[in-house]
Each structure stands twice: as structure tokens, then as C-alpha cells.
Amino acid sequence: MSRYPLRSTLFFLCPLFSGLLACFIWAATLPPAAAQERGGGQTPSLGFAPRPKESAPDKELRFLRDSTAAAAISADELLEDRERKRVIGRGFADLRFLGKRVQADHIEVQTETRDAVATGNIIFQAGNDRIVGSRIDFNLDSERLVIYDAKGYLGATYYITGNVVRRISVDRYEVIDGTFTTCEGDKPDWAFHSRKSTFQIEGYAHLQAPLLSLRGVPAAALPYAIFPIKSKRETGFLIPTIGYANRNGLEFSPRFFWAINKWSDAxxxxxxxxxxxxxxxxxxxxxxxxxxxxxxxxxxxxxxxxxxxxxxxxxxxxxxxxxxxxxxxxxxxxxxxxxxxxxxxxxxxxxxxxxxxxxxxxxxxxxxxxxxxxxxxxxxxLRENDGDLFQKFPHITLDVSQSQIGSSEFRYSLGSSATSFYRVQNKKTTVLQRFDAAPSVSLPVQTVPWLGVTANFGLRYTYWTDQKRTPDVPGNPSRDDQKQSPLSREIWFSSLGVAGPRFSRVYNGGFGPFRDFKHILSFQTTYSYAPAMDSRDRKLIIPIDNVDAFNDQNTVSYGIVNRVLTKLKTGEGFETRQLFTASLTQSADIAEARREQNLSANPRRPFGDVVLDIQSRPISLIRFTHEAIYDPYEHEIDEQTTGLLLEGGRNWYLGLDRTWRRKRSRGRDPQSGRSDLNFSAGYGLTRRWFLEYLTRINNVQNITLQQS
Structure with a gap:
């Protein structure tokens, strides 16, 4: 919600008009026009006669080559006609006067009356006002002027067009047969067309018989309307939001904005x-x-x-x-x-x-x-966790990530922390302090362009002030099951990561807006090892976070990644886009494969779940995701999520996704689980008004969980 309030009096024929005020947002600054780039090549310069002493300008009005002149002109061709008392500038003419600037193909100034006219690609600038047109009539000693076939910005925010735009004073304009909006583009989200309107900068715009258009389509006709024309924060009411939800009923949310001072608001x-x-x-x-x-x-x-x-x-x-x-x-x-x-x-x-x-x-x-x-x-x-507390005070960390050692190829890293913990979980309190440091050294090696290897070796030291009283105490011990006795862990760890081999092939040809396709197939493998520490000491650790869970490790993680790249045709040529990526990953626990204990009750299961992840966004409009988790021992998919999102920029969106999880509890059908279907859609009527619909359905129980 914008912090700039809308404080105006509106007179209208239909109540719909109050909702239309939502489109008043800040527009971007007017893009530079080609005609603005006129700074170079202006060699001749001529200063006009100084104004009377009592009205002499400040120093900032003295410009170009004549520092004593109240106005000055430069052009590719500059002529002074003393007989007719006029000065003519042709070709990239640039005239500055009274803090204003006029650029045009042709400028003619009467030196006696100081009346002037500019024609051909004119640009008028005064402060934050910038208007272009075909002709402008003005006087060097007056703030008043007239611009024909005009379009541009007032206050760098409000975009206007008009057959005739009259500048009545420094901050007041009159527009004849023109439009008014704050949106960009040839078809703005909203615009008002009026036969006659007046604009007071940092005041209000008064529109007579305005016709409202939404993206170029006429929507409503009003007898009269008033709008704020402000670039500063202003105290007042903001645009309210209106909605409906099945649980809440009608929703109405008005807001009041208070501009307290330059540095604060509420x-x-x-x-x-x-x-x-x-x-x-x-x-x-x-x-x-x-x-x-x-x-x-x-x-x-x-x-x-x-x-x-x-x-x-x-x-x-x-x-x-x-x-x-x-x-x-x-x-x-x-x-x-x-x-x-x-x-x-x-x-x-x-x-x-x-x-x-x-x-x-x-x-x-x-x-x-x-x-x-x-x-x-x-x-x-909160909620079901009411009564739980987790506190770290103080918590001091020093981290170094992949810093080069001298001029060598070696990199060193450090992760360290010193923390005092206070935890209350399920009405059981734990108080302890811990110090942990894990320095490591790595060496990346690029053997060939399609294969990279990174070796890593590190040490880890952890110290606790408290421990469990006995190894068989659960992970969340009561105060009676804890004792204040130091416990330390010293362990080394290593890993070897291999990125590759990588293969690629280019398929020439086109399909719709796509040109040529490149398929990249790559493999990723990481072996991680940390020796087993004393099993009794490990069971005495009071687990708080992942630092305490760092144990022996002997695993291999591996995966295969498919990527398809293509060239998408754009207005200026082609851009490379990733059509889709699909990865298949799994891990294997070597220690679990060698385990000999309790095999009858707990058979070995060294292989982890197989994870399939697919991401695709062929064009900015479409995004598709799919993830599936497969249990290699049950030979079933345990979880899968599929989503499709259509995005029409900030104007609209349409989303549909389904999440399914299998439940394996005893006494239940192994095929049963939780399945949620989520649907969402939104459409922007204007930049400030947006219609949105959301619903979430449980497919298994066939009930609506949420709808709004």
C-alpha cells in the first residue's frame, strides 16, 4: 500500500468511482527522448540584454557563455537580425531563461518585446515539469506559455497529453482536449480524457466531464472530478481494500496516513x-x-x-x-x-x-x-508450542569462506561460534554453553574443461559445559538427567567433490519462437568422510542444533542433471534461455552397508530416497515445477508435488499445484495419505486494484480447507 494518501473531494454519477481511485500510484520518470540529446555541437552563443537591476536573476540563472545575461540561446546556426530586432536559432536550438529551458529545431525571439516562438520537436523543461510538442509560444519575462500537440510529465509523476497546454503560472497548467494518468505505455492501466482540465502542482487537478478508460477501453463517464497532484507525503486517508472470505465474511480495511515530519510517518x-x-x-x-x-x-x-x-x-x-x-x-x-x-x-x-x-x-x-x-x-x-523457549545469549560467530592462501590455489575456510543456550521444551529446561571451531582447507582442480575436482580437509573441535547424566537419557533431558561436567569432541573430516563429466550436443533448427537447442548432461558426485568418535561420548551430547549432530560420516552423494538451453526470439534478436532442467539425486551410506548389528530386526538400508526435481520456464508466461521422492525399498513414491503457474506480469496470474504425501503408520492403508489441491488466480483491474481468489482443497477427505 502506498504511503501517499488520496485526499480529495469527488463528485460522480456512480459509486463505482471510489474504487477507481486505486490507480493513483507514482509513475516512473519520463524516459529520455531522442530530441533531448542536444548537448553537443552547440558553438555559437548569444546573450540577451540584461534585465533591470531590480529584477536581476540569481546566479543560477546565468548560464552558457554570457554570465551576465538573463537569457541565452545557442544553436547550430545562430542569426541576429538587428533590422527586425530578432534572434533566430536553427538546428538543435537551446534557449534558457528564468530557470526554464526550451529546445527545438527552430527558435525565434523578438529582442524588443522578448516574445518568442519555437517549432519542431520542442522540449520544454521547468523544474520537474517536462513537456514535448510541436510548437510553443512564450515570453522571456513571463511564466505563461502555450504548447501545442503536447505530452509530458508534471511534477515528474503525472503524465498528460493535450491539443493545447497552457502554463498559467509557475505551478498551474490548463489542458484543452487532453488525457491524464500516472501509468506508462501507449495503453495505460487507466486514463481520464477531459475537454478541459486544470492542474495545480502540489494541489489538485480539476477535470470537467472526464471519461475514464481502462487499458484503452471506455469504462465510466463522470460529470466532474478532483484529484491530488502531489509529489510530497500528505496526511490523509489511503485507498481501502475490500475482500470476502468464507470464514470471515465481508472484509473492509481502511487506512489513515500521518506524515509527521520529513523523517517519520505513521x-x-x-x-x-x-x-x-x-x-x-x-x-x-x-x-x-x-x-x-x-x-x-x-x-x-x-x-x-x-x-x-x-x-x-x-x-x-x-x-x-x-x-x-x-x-x-x-x-x-x-x-x-x-x-x-x-x-x-x-x-x-x-x-x-x-x-x-x-x-x-x-x-x-x-x-x-x-x-x-x-x-x-x-x-x-506460540499456539501449540506455547510455553517453549529457545534463547542464545550471547552468540558470537567468526566465519571465513573460501579465502585464498597467498598466491596458491588453496582456499581456507573457518566456521566458529561461542554460545550460551537456554531452552525450555516440553516443560524440560536445558542450560549450557558451547564452543565450536571448524577450520578447513580446500583445493579446486580443473583437470579438463568438462571435469572439475575439489578436495577438502578440515578439523572440528567442540566443547560443552554440560552433558547427559547417562547415555540412555533421551535427547531432551530434564534437569535431573543433566550434569555440569565438561565434554569435548575432536574430529577430522574430508570430502571429495567431482563435477563432471559433462557432455553437450547442439541441435540446430527452430520450433515456434525458439531457435536451436543445446542439451547438457552432467554428473555430480561427492564423497564425505568423518571417522567414528567414541560412541559413549556421542550419546552424552545434549543435542541443540546441527553442530551437535555432526557425527561420523561415510557417504556418497551422486546425481545426474539434464539441462536444455535454447535461443528465444525477442524484439532485438535472440536471448539464451534455459528451457528446462531435470535432476535425479540419491545418497548411499557406506557405514550402513557394512553394519552388522541388529540385522534381524532392522535390515540394512544404505540407499537414501531417489529425488526427481524438474524446473521449466520456457517463456516468462509459463512456469512448471515437479518434485517426486521415491523409496527404493518400498518401491513406491512417498511424496510428489506438481505446480503450474501462468504469469501475465503485474496484470494477472493463474496458479495450480497439488501436493501428495504417503502415510505409512501401522493400521492404515499404505496407499492413504494427505493430498492438497491449491488454486489461485488474480487479475489487476488497475495498478492499485487487484482481484484475487484462493482455495485449498483436501482431496482425500474432499473438504475445502480454505477459500478467500
């Missing part, structure tokens, strides 16, 4: 839900400098349907400190029992299970090719 609003009540929202934003900014958000909702009260408070701040240091902070608090997620429009908000508060300080390591972070993080459980 937005207040309410989300009205017909069946559930009103949710109140507030947001405060500030930009103290180019390096310091932040915002504060809060919501409050008393749900009539669920008979509960929901609230949340969020804030963020980021700043760059002297010496190249950086600081960022995010605070996040919310009501615990927030079971309903249908109000959230953002996917991350819908699925989040906890609040997340973070502080981070990043010192500048001069001369060290790495990053140092001093941080704090606190996550508190």
Missing part, C-alpha cells in the same frame, strides 16, 4: 470482518539518515467467533555505526494462544510457531577476510 487502520469483529492496526516508520531506519507495528483483535483476544507487537531497527560497524534489532511479541491463522495474508505469519527477537552487532574486521557477529536471539512458542 499509518493507522482497522480490518473489519463481518463475522468476527474488528482488528486495529498501527505502524510507525522513521528514517533518521541514509544509514539508520526502523519501524514499529502493533495489532489488537478481539475475535467474536473464537471468543479470544489476539495481539502482537513488532519492531525493527538497522543502522551503520562509525568505523564500518553495523547494528540491527528485531523485537517480536505476541499473544500465546493464537490458534486461528486465517487473518494473516503473509505465508510466513500463517505458519510461524514462535516469536523471534534478535539483536546483532557486526564489527568491521579490517584486514581479515571474514565476518564477526555478536548477537542475541530469543524465540518463544
Amino acid at each position: 499509518t493507522f487502520g482497522v480490518d473489519y470482518y463481518e463475522k468476527r469483529g474488528s482488528r486495529y492496526l498501527g505502524e510507525y516508520r522513521y528514517i533518521l539518515s541514509k544509514d539508520t531506519a526502523g519501524q514499529f507495528n502493533t495489532t489488537y483483535f478481539k475475535d467474536k467467533l473464537e471468543k479470544t483476544t489476539l495481539w502482537d507487537i513488532k519492531s525493527s531497527h538497522i543502522s551503520s555505526l562509525p568505523g564500518g560497524w553495523g547494528f540491527s534489532a528485531v523485537t517480536d511479541f505476541a499473544s500465546r494462544k493464537n490458534d486461528d491463522r486465517s487473518l494473516e495474508r503473509n505465508l510466513n505469519d500463517r505458519v510461524r510457531q514462535d516469536t523471534d527477537t534478535r539483536l546483532e552487532l557486526t564489527p568491521n574486521l579490517k584486514g581479515i577476510p571474514g565476518s564477526l557477529r555478536v548477537a542475541m536471539r530469543r524465540r518463544e512458542g
